[in-house]
């Protein structure tokens with residue numbers, strides 16, 4: 001893995017993003033932001049799942065005002081997701097949000113962006129410049145308020161990454177140029193609490209856009225593959241795209257976008273980071289896929305253990321193995337491991353045989369051992 005790109009650190013509330021801070025996982029609520037109770041409840045569930053920063057949609061003034069109460073009732077930093085109307089950003093700042101996301105594709109009036117930046121600067125609130133393929137400005141219309149409609153703006157006719165001929169203006173160019181336009185405004189006002197995202201559904205385009213901008217600016221990146229899909233396809237697509245960038249040392253905070261319960265976004269994000277060993281502060285599950293040799297229902301056991309480990313916040317490696325082929329080796333290598341056999345299983349703790357249990361007691365016994373290791377780590 002390449003060395004991490006050096007970025008200018010900033011704080012979103014009390015969470016550091018960029019610099020040498022660990023890559024953080026964020027998500028977005030799927031409730032109506034005006035429904036404070038439902039939104040607060042969802043944020044608390046996401047925090048429990050490991051979400052470190054949350055973003056809420058701000059479709060209107062009522063939502064922008066509701067952010068104040070949401071902020072009062074929650075702990076993790078709150079980002080206001082702003083499109084079209086800069087007044088919503090100004091109200092979100094008054095509501096006390098910890099960061100703004102502005103879309104340079106649909107707030108293109110320089111004066112309005114400046115008004116927001118000055119207010120954010122006075123409050124020392126960072127701004128994410130969120131470029132998204134689905135809402136890019138018209139081709140030739142970056143920073144121009146009147147233009148073609150999205151249906152005739154020329155964006156979809158631009159060649160994607162890899163399809164562009166030498167010197168041909170591509171979607172990647174348009175995404176990067178759009179980001180640079182807004183970065184220029186913020187910098188001209190001596191504002192450097194900047195985070196950037198350049199998201200597309202197309203992995204090649206997204207990766208290329210981030211790589212290109214990484215060499216041009218010092219600001220931290222929020223990574224994401226936009227509209228990635230359902231839990232399964234979207235997680236895979238996100239893991240590929242985000243994985244390529246993170247492996248390159250690019251990325252400071254991530255959001256996995258899934259058409260599912262937002263907690264799935266958090267679990268997937270954490271798994272991506274754990275897989276790359278960018279986060280080592282939570283449990284890792286090693287589980288064999290099971291096969292004709294397995295004597296117990298490993299699939300059920302692995303999924304039960306996975307669910308229970310989500311409540312544990314310590315870096316414990318747990319192995320769930322179906323038989324004596326790879327079982328003892330992996331089980332001994334983990335902090336806690338189980339190697340199943342005919343109707344019973346051997347449990348290992350810290351490489352040593354701890355006990356032999358009946359199949360019916362495997363889950364309980366394994367989790368007891370996990371808690372013992374957790375207690376040792378906390379001691």
Ligand code: SF4
Nearest residue numbers: 288290291294322323
């Ligand atoms: S550990 Fe045993 S049960 Fe699991 S996949 Fe390997 S051979 Fe099959």
